[in-house]
Amino acid sequence: MxxxxxxxxxxxxxxxxxxxxxxxxxxxxxxxxxxxxxxxxxxxxxxxxxxxxxxxxxxxxxxAAGAALPPLVIDDEEAVALAVGLQAAAESPVEGIAEASVRVLAKVVQVMPARLRHRVEALRAVTVPVGGGATAGPGVDPDRLTVVALACRDTERLRFSYTAADGRHAERQVEPHRLVCLHRRWYLVAYDLDRQDWRTFRLDRLSAPQGGGVRFGPRSLPAADAAEFVRAGLNGVPRPYRVAALVDAPAATVRARVGRWGTVEEVDAGRCRLEMTADSLDWPAMALGSLGADFRVLGPPELLDLVEEWGARFTRAARGSRAAE
CATH class of the missing domain: 1.10.10.10 (Winged helix-like DNA-binding domain superfamily/Winged helix DNA-binding domain)
Structure with missing residues (x-):
């Protein structure tokens, strides 16, 4: 027995x-x-x-359902399904989901037998993700994500190769702080030991991360949180498009729709000004269209051209569909 x-x-x-x-x-x-x-x-x-x-x-x-979630026991098939699902969720545009998915994925991968890791990798290799919503940023290897996430969790120094925006390559040694998913891209906030300062690293430009087993004490981040630190750094980097529009809807309504992806200022009780920064105009156009309210594009001119093009295409689609009835 x-x-x-x-x-x-x-x-x-x-x-x-x-x-x-x-x-x-x-x-x-x-x-x-x-x-x-x-x-x-x-x-x-x-x-x-x-x-x-x-x-x-x-x-x-x-x-039965309890007051807290107790530990779960899962079999091999469920463990593989969980890991594959978490990898997909790590690319989610929903606020908070991507970060939480990586934290759970790191816990699962850490205790997963090698035979199951091979199955997860095989499934990922032959699975084609279906995009939706905002235009996805450059893909990041889930294994890379989990290595960096574990280093953040365990306060363990990290070494990796990094390619800067200008194409220069360098070996970096950092004290990792947090992973941040912003605008469909992953960023590592860390203290750079070579430059003796805080830095933000894009994970799609980072390769061969390795934890050296050296622990470190926490440092004080010069920002309210890691997400704010990343945003502040990005605001100092020129972006291709800065979008502005007047929306015929209350500021609170628009703010609830766009969340952290835009800045909303009240004009009057029924109107507001929406500003967004983006690499592509597709996401701002879809965001404006999803508000369910009339709006006026203030800039850039390319967005106005895109809205006109989409409007004409949708109109043709509606007319063609009605004619076919």
Whole structure:
């Protein structure tokens, strides 16, 4: 018979795979008596798992929702699916999802057996992501993301090769602080030991990251948080397009729609001015179109041309569809 710890893990796995287990069937699967099963159920409850019991002839057990998320037990197939899903979510345009996905991915990959890592890599290699929303930035290898994320978590010095915007290559040694996903790009905020100052590094320009096993004490970041530090650095770098538009909607409504991707200033109770900075005009055009309100493009002229082109195309599509009815 399996020892108590092994049997408890097996019980937890069974409870997570079925919504409800009759008591006798569950005891048979574990090869124990009903009395031993009750003791194992009590042990899970002590560990924080909310197990509900139904008494009677057809009595049984099921996991219920608790006040906190307890540790989960997953099998090999589920672990591979989780890792692949997290890699895809790491490219999400939804605020907060990408960063959280990388943190969880780092935890999963750290304890994943090599045989499962190979399966994850094989699936990723033959999977074509379907884009949506904003234009995606340059792709970043999930393995690179997890190495850097672990170094940030463990306050461990990091070495890597870096290609600057002007094409120059250099070896860098840093004390990593945080990963930030902004405008569909990943950035590492770190203290550069060679330059003795804080720096921001784009992960698509970073290669061969390695943790040297050297721990360091935390430093004070010269900003409220890592995201603000990255934004401040980007605002000092010329961007191809600075978008401005007047929107016939309350500032609070527009601000809730565009989130951190734009700056909204109230003009009056029913109008506001929206400003955005972007590498491509596709995202600002889609953002303006999704507001559900009339707007007037203030600049740049290229955005006005794009809006006119899209408007004409949509009009032709509507007319053609109606004519075909």
């Amino acid at each position: 399996a020892n108590t710890s092994t049997r408890t893990l097996r019980l937890l796995s069974l409870l997570q795979t079925h919504r409800y287990w009759p008591g006798e069937e569950l005891a048979d699967r574990l090869g124990v008596s009903i009395r031993t099963l009750r003791r194992d159920i009590d042990r899970l409850r002590e560990l924080g798992y909310p197990v509900e019991a139904q008494r009677g002839v057809d009595g049984g057990y099921q996991l």
